[in-house]
Amino acid sequence: MKTFFFHLMPYADLDLSYVEQHNSAWVTLPNSYFDRQKGFALYDRYLGELELADQLGFDGICVNEHHQTAYGIMPAPNVIAGALARSTKNAKIAVLGRALPLVNNPVNIAEEFAMLDQMSGGRLITGFVRGIGSEYFASSINPTLSHERYYEAHELILKAWTQTGPFRYHGRHFQFEYVNIWPRPFQEPHPPVWVPSQGSMETIVWAAASERRYTYLQTFSPLKNAKKAFDAYRTAAQDSGYEADASQIGWAVPIYVGETDEGAREELRPHIENFFNRFLRFPFEMRFPPGYSSIASTKSLIESKVLARANATSLEALMELGMVVCGSAATVRDRLNYLQDELGFGNLIAMLQVATLPADLTEKNLRLFASGVMPHLNGARERGHKVSAAE
Amino acid sequence: MHEEMLDVRGQRLRLQRGGDGSAVVFLHGAGGANWTPLHDRLAADWQLIAPEHPGFGRSEIPEWMMSVGDLAFFYLDMLDKLEAPSVHLVGHSLGGWLAAEIAVRSTKRITSLSLMAPAGVAVPEAPFDDIFLWTPEEGARRNYYNVALAEARIAAQGNVDMDLFLQNRAGLARLAWSPRLENPQLHYWLHRIDVPTLLIWGREDRVIPYACHSPYMREISQARLVTLDACGHASHTEAADRVGTELNAFFRSVSR
Numbered sequence: 001m002k003t004f005f006f007h008l009m010p011y012a013d014l015d016l017s018y019v020e021q022h023n024s025a026w027v028t029l030p031n032s033y034f035d036r037q038k039g040f041a042l043y044d045r046y047l048g049e050l051e052l053a054d055q056l057g058f059d060g061i062c063v064n065e066h067h068q069t070a071y072g073i074m075p076a077p078n079v080i081a082g083a084l085a086r087s088t089k090n091a092k093i094a095v096l097g098r099a100l101p102l103v104n105n106p107v108n109i110a111e112e113f114a115m116l117d118q119m120s121g122g123r124l125i126t127g128f129v130r131g132i133g134s135e136y137f138a139s140s141i142n143p144t145l146s147h148e149r150y151y152e153a154h155e156l157i158l159k160a161w162t163q164t165g166p167f168r169y170h171g172r173h174f175q176f177e178y179v180n181i182w183p184r185p186f187q188e189p190h191p192p193v194w195v196p197s198q199g200s201m202e203t204i205v206w207a208a209a210s211e212r213r214y215t216y217l218q219t220f221s222p223l224k225n226a227k228k229a230f231d232a233y234r235t236a237a238q239d240s241g242y243e244a245d246a247s248q249i250g251w252a253v254p255i256y257v258g259e260t261d262e263g264a265r266e267e268l269r270p271h272i273e274n275f276f277n278r279f280l281r282f283p284f285e286m287r288f289p290p291g292y293s294s295i296a297s298t299k300s301l302i303e304s305k306v307l308a309r310a311n312a313t314s315l316e317a318l319m320e321l322g323m324v325v326c327g328s329a330a331t332v333r334d335r336l337n338y339l340q341d342e343l344g345f346g347n348l349i350a351m352l353q354v355a356t357l358p359a360d361l362t363e364k365n366l367r368l369f370a371s372g373v374m375p376h377l378n379g380a381r382e383r384g385h386k387v388s389a390a391e
Numbered sequence: 392m393h394e395e396m397l398d399v400r401g402q403r404l405r406l407q408r409g410g411d412g413s414a415v416v417f418l419h420g421a422g423g424a425n426w427t428p429l430h431d432r433l434a435a436d437w438q439l440i441a442p443e444h445p446g447f448g449r450s451e452i453p454e455w456m457m458s459v460g461d462l463a464f465f466y467l468d469m470l471d472k473l474e475a476p477s478v479h480l481v482g483h484s485l486g487g488w489l490a491a492e493i494a495v496r497s498t499k500r501i502t503s504l505s506l507m508a509p510a511g512v513a514v515p516e517a518p519f520d521d522i523f524l525w526t527p528e529e530g531a532r533r534n535y536y537n538v539a540l541a542e543a544r545i546a547a548q549g550n551v552d553m554d555l556f557l558q559n560r561a562g563l564a565r566l567a568w569s570p571r572l573e574n575p576q577l578h579y580w581l582h583r584i585d586v587p588t589l590l591i592w593g594r595e596d597r598v599i600p601y602a603c604h605s606p607y608m609r610e611i612s613q614a615r616l617v618t619l620d621a622c623g624h625a626s627h628t629e630a631a632d633r634v635g636t637e638l639n640a641f642f643r644s645v646s647r
Binding site for chain 1 (some may be wrong): 546
């Protein structure tokens, strides 16, 4: 199992009482809530946390893209990845991901990723996503064209990476007389492509197809949904004529390690509840703009929304659903090894900082995870982690 | 009223029809193809033809159709298919925008044009609020000036066909997501509309503000404005009697 540290870079200084006046931390929350004096310190802190993960021996560090929101102040994740390319040495740098449909020039994405791949000496992992619904409000891109634009931008980027330029590209949404990127990517034939999703069957089948074999990443979902998605991926691979390797499957989950089970829960509780109830907060209409998902899936989301409102999100409820792993190092590693056996993922994407979790607890979490959990995870020995290296 | 499917150059379009006489084509707004008391009123004196826009309800949208302009050309094809040589063209909201886009392209088959609170042309002093962020409850309140009508609409929302509702929203977004409900170029072409034109607008419209009537009035030489006091955006239901009376009188006054 490979282990990654995923940072969402929240605006941790958010005045949480915003909920009294605003119904969303996204798009419509006035940016007067962003204190100009605090941005520098936050970026400095977050880059330091990602760099610490490299030093602690994580296999990779991950960043991602969201727009116009306190949830994450990383609208351009490649800017962060560029800084990390110089300040880290060993870890893979995973941009999970760029939202392909949101741009009118996907060749720019091919170029930026190629630069990062070169600057990091081939440590780049690229993520291709559609962007969540709110991004279509932030970007004005038509949500009913989201799937089409995603597939077309993907095709164009892959061609830009792998075909000798210059060539013409005339698609339905994107037209270029000259595609001829400099630099070409470092990795042959191109950097790995990961596909983070919340379980769309269409996406899973597409990622698993034998001509792609993209690593599928399940984010923010109950265990039973993750299991269903991973099983679907393996089935789709078989249908496509091969056996999926565990390295093609990743599970992203908030994790918190404390000295004791009880202590860990008390330390994490306010922050994970802030995360789900304050930072991941938007009205249904913003989260699911028209045409973003099929009518059948939108209908099932409407029904599940009714259910979710009935159960206000608490740490215990989240742990019960398998959406958070929390406890002492021994508890967390046993739980993760059990889940890895059950779900068969080869990449664990640990979200070790969420919402308002402060710098001291984040650093403790990173260090306890690296010393007390990582060396004991399934397959840790094969990849060279030494248990004796634990602090 | 009866329904039929019309083939327009290989595209199947659902039509509702009622009444006899000179043809009136009614283009619906964002809420979809509903046959309302106003439709009945018009069908008493005219042959009313109410198509369901491609992408809405049960009318499929062809892949090539990406904008209200594309849809306008499609409706010109539809007008060519109708047995009537010329029609009174009426549109509400999205349908009003569409009717204006059709008329700037050709009035060959249009006897008169009636635009009820048309989207499509915004004025800087009264920008549209974002219809796509409204909950269904907010949408109902925005559509009516009369609070009791809005509350009745909200009370009836449990009976809404969810598939139809979601399909209509996606149909609207496909055509009108960006720029929102507007074609910034349209006002340059309104001067081409050379048929008698009636604008009907609720003074209290909180979807497409009343102030948006001014470019139409300025650019269309034969335009007349009917202002409905104490009326919101859904004038076709909120002021159905008054609107029916105005439209009937307007159609009678126009001959070609």
